[in-house]
Amino acid sequence: MRAISQDEFGGPEVLRLVELERPEPLPTEVLVRVHAAGVNPVDFKTREGSGMAGVLGKPPFVLGWDVSGVVEQVGGGVHTLAVGDEVFGMPWFPRAASAYSEYVTAPSRQFARKPANVSHAEAAALPLAGLTAWEILTAAAHVKPGQRVLITAAAGGVGHLAVQFAKQLGAYVVGTASAGKHEWLRGLGADEVIDYHSTAVEDAVAEIDVVVDLIGSETTSTQALAVLKPGGQLVAVPSGTSAELLAKARAAGVHATGFLVEPDGHALGEIARLVEAGDVRVEVEQVFPLTEAAEAHRRMASGRTRGKLVLDTIS
Amino acid sequence: MRAISQDEFGGPEVLRLVELERPEPLPTEVLVRVHAAGVNPVDFKTREGSGMAGVLGKPPFVLGWDVSGVVEQVGGGVHTLAVGDEVFGMPWFPRAASAYSEYVTAPSRQFARKPANVSHAEAAALPLAGLTAWEILTAAAHVKPGQRVLITAAAGGVGHLAVQFAKQLGAYVVGTASAGKHEWLRGLGADEVIDYHSTAVEDAVAEIDVVVDLIGSETTSTQALAVLKPGGQLVAVPSGTSAELLAKARAAGVHATGFLVEPDGHALGEIARLVEAGDVRVEVEQVFPLTEAAEAHRRMASGRTRGKLVLDTIS
Numbered sequence: 001m002r003a004i005s006q007d008e009f010g011g012p013e014v015l016r017l018v019e020l021e022r023p024e025p026l027p028t029e030v031l032v033r034v035h036a037a038g039v040n041p042v043d044f045k046t047r048e049g050s051g052m053a054g055v056l057g058k059p060p061f062v063l064g065w066d067v068s069g070v071v072e073q074v075g076g077g078v079h080t081l082a083v084g085d086e087v088f089g090m091p092w093f094p095r096a097a098s099a100y101s102e103y104v105t106a107p108s109r110q111f112a113r114k115p116a117n118v119s120h121a122e123a124a125a126l127p128l129a130g131l132t133a134w135e136i137l138t139a140a141a142h143v144k145p146g147q148r149v150l151i152t153a154a155a156g157g158v159g160h161l162a163v164q165f166a167k168q169l170g171a172y173v174v175g176t177a178s179a180g181k182h183e184w185l186r187g188l189g190a191d192e193v194i195d196y197h198s199t200a201v202e203d204a205v206a207e208i209d210v211v212v213d214l215i216g217s218e219t220t221s222t223q224a225l226a227v228l229k230p231g232g233q234l235v236a237v238p239s240g241t242s243a244e245l246l247a248k249a250r251a252a253g254v255h256a257t258g259f260l261v262e263p264d265g266h267a268l269g270e271i272a273r274l275v276e277a278g279d280v281r282v283e284v285e286q287v288f289p290l291t292e293a294a295e296a297h298r299r300m301a302s303g304r305t306r307g308k309l310v311l312d313t314i315s
Numbered sequence: 316m317r318a319i320s321q322d323e324f325g326g327p328e329v330l331r332l333v334e335l336e337r338p339e340p341l342p343t344e345v346l347v348r349v350h351a352a353g354v355n356p357v358d359f360k361t362r363e364g365s366g367m368a369g370v371l372g373k374p375p376f377v378l379g380w381d382v383s384g385v386v387e388q389v390g391g392g393v394h395t396l397a398v399g400d401e402v403f404g405m406p407w408f409p410r411a412a413s414a415y416s417e418y419v420t421a422p423s424r425q426f427a428r429k430p431a432n433v434s435h436a437e438a439a440a441l442p443l444a445g446l447t448a449w450e451i452l453t454a455a456a457h458v459k460p461g462q463r464v465l466i467t468a469a470a471g472g473v474g475h476l477a478v479q480f481a482k483q484l485g486a487y488v489v490g491t492a493s494a495g496k497h498e499w500l501r502g503l504g505a506d507e508v509i510d511y512h513s514t515a516v517e518d519a520v521a522e523i524d525v526v527v528d529l530i531g532s533e534t535t536s537t538q539a540l541a542v543l544k545p546g547g548q549l550v551a552v553p554s555g556t557s558a559e560l561l562a563k564a565r566a567a568g569v570h571a572t573g574f575l576v577e578p579d580g581h582a583l584g585e586i587a588r589l590v591e592a593g594d595v596r597v598e599v600e601q602v603f604p605l606t607e608a609a610e611a612h613r614r615m616a617s618g619r620t621r622g623k624l625v626l627d628t629i630s
Contacts, residue, residue, distance in 0.1 A: 026370050027409050028577045055341050077575025079454040094342050109579055139394040260392020262343045264424055266581045 003101030009049035012294035025075035035120035038066025064099025068123035090127035125308035133162035145170025202226035283307025318416030324364035327609035340390035350435035353381025379414025383438035405442035440623035448477035460485025517541035598622025
């Protein structure tokens, strides 16, 4: 089967097309023909040698944790899925990666049924970003109806889903994004949108219960401390969020935690239901052929995307 | 840390106490101090070179998939568990085994909170047997209220839990067991109990909707075909259930499937709630010190146990 592998850490140019043996599903596992693979910031960080490189070890390895595809074969003991089922999931995160390829195997419970009303490209954009947004708001921040939630980088892959999930949870949602994305974010349900280029966030909002900081820079963390209520909560993606900043937040009387997504097939089923009901939309900015994974990584590193980037592993 | 390992396939005598390095939790994983490890038939089959030996590969390896213990350390991104939490689970089944040791690491979502009203030994008896019973009745057989369910080896580790879960699902439950265990099984809710030593099952019951065959021999499968309604369902544990027998069942007009348990932290949470509510009791026949794992295997291979055998990994 075709896959994108790398022999060394480095820039996008280390990604290259290889032929690998098709994996076999073990008992309790399914073999999935990948139709689309999501691209995430953790992918290019891992490619460079940070991100999950410490977990994956040295190259060669195949990147990618977001999969949408069709069950091609089931191992012994699989009862919840059958050959031909359309599924999506985040297999093996973070122990191993495998999505940038034509076939993956993983325990059946790491997948959920693909929402029928979205394409494989859209479904492949959901697992890592969707679970990140969902788990931040539920398991980490326990967002309650009526709470005021600030989301930085609200137009990004995680952000645009976090905006919609927070609305589903009954929150009042403020997002930061560049001006060109404001109307789109309001259409997704954001109550207020702040242009961080022209406006200091701490001048524009206050009395925030939960900050979901998807940038995790010194600037955004300092702003979070300024706008949070006493006893409020800052959840920051771990990349870029230093221990010092988190300690500073704690000293300022707010609960601060770094965040890393956990695989959860049941939560993925919840997300699928929200998408299938039309309550949550997933935005794919661009689909690249598998062979152009390097180009997708360059695009993602620009930081200017709206929604997600996806690799097409079929055509 | 102390662990029971084996350097070759063979009898109970290959199990030996070794010192291994304590594992470190990766991001999304927890390190659990194991207090008790359940012993299952798949353990001694794997020890001999069948069971999950095809998945684990050649020794040396540590056996065991049933764990109850206390969270000692959490990796990055773990939000649902904290240091000091009492948990139980079936980590890594069937990809790797690790329970016969003082510490294990696994993704936090492979654990659930230990029911507060049972000991670690009792909780360690629940995951593999409980999930097997639960998934057979729900995901595989879809048992509905009022259905007649026959469970063979009803007094065993899986069987005694299947009897109770089937009652919780509203079924009429018939079990097979030797006469000395009948009163106990009735106390667990069995509506009828058949002594297979003195009575032919097909003479004692009929019009069964679902047979849960935990023996999977030619005798029990033939009996299952005789007592099942047309369109009924036979679910047999895979060990001992040949493809020919399953084909014969299908030819007789009943749905027949082999079964292998799948890890599912959410289902484990359901089981914990049933146990904590006092609706389901878990029976531990005997607790062995970790150093006597070989003795526990000999006892289990006798086939005469009532409920489960457990290793104490603390004292």
